[in-house]
Amino acid sequence: SAVISQKPSRDICQRGTSLTIQCQVDSQVTMMFWYRQQPGQSLTLIATANQGSEATYESGFVIDKFPISRPNLTFSTLTVSNMSPEDSSIYLCSVLLPTDIQYFGAGTRLSVL
Amino acid sequence: GENVEQHPSTLSVQEGDSAVIKCTYSDSASNYFPWYKQELGKRPQLIIDIRSNVGEKKDQRIAVTLNKTAKHFSLHITETQPEDSAVYFCAASMGNAGNMLTFGGGTRLMVKP
Secondary structure, three states: OOOEEEEOOEEEEOOOOOEEEEEEEOOOOOEEEEEEEOOOOOEEEEEEEOOOOOOEEOOOOOOOOOOEEEEEOOEEEEEEOOOOHHHOEEEEEEEEOOOOOEEEOOOEEEEEO | OOOEEEEOOEEEEEOOOOEEEEEEEOOOOOOEEEEEEEOOOOOOEEEEEEEOOOOEEEEOOEEEEEEOOOOEEEEEEOOOOHHHOEEEEEEEEOOOOOOOOEEOOOEEEEEEO
């Protein structure tokens, strides 16, 4: 298994500002992912965080809005930029182990006023 | 890309009854099918998974069946208990490190005492 620390756990932000979410895992992993989960909805993949190269974004998500860093095999950050109320959601990181199993962080509950 | 449909979206059962949640997938190359349980305000947690080389897997009160020909898989919970109340997500991937999960829309299970 994997122990994932994600922070902050929640935040309330003003529109037009940016928030950076951190994800730390207790072992080296090749694949880390960022998801968005809107209230009462399923999980939508934002991007795959690649170590040493640019993240791979899914359709509908762009680097300017959701820049991602992955400086090493245990850490990644997701920034939500120039926020609007529509960005209010839960953001989750996950890691993929060689067994194909994905473990999730506890999530960041973001409210944008 | 892969598309996963999940039914029903809500399911209410009496304590002690069985619950069945069904998912269909579109990409015949998918070969790994996990189920996640998400309690209110918590992270999704893996409860059982199945790979395409087996048709059924059981873990105590939980079982998953897979029909590769029909491209559908199901979660079966027997002797349901109030603590089984949660949102359940199915997912599919092509396995191997690097292939992301595609999630179903989720099923809200309510077990009435």
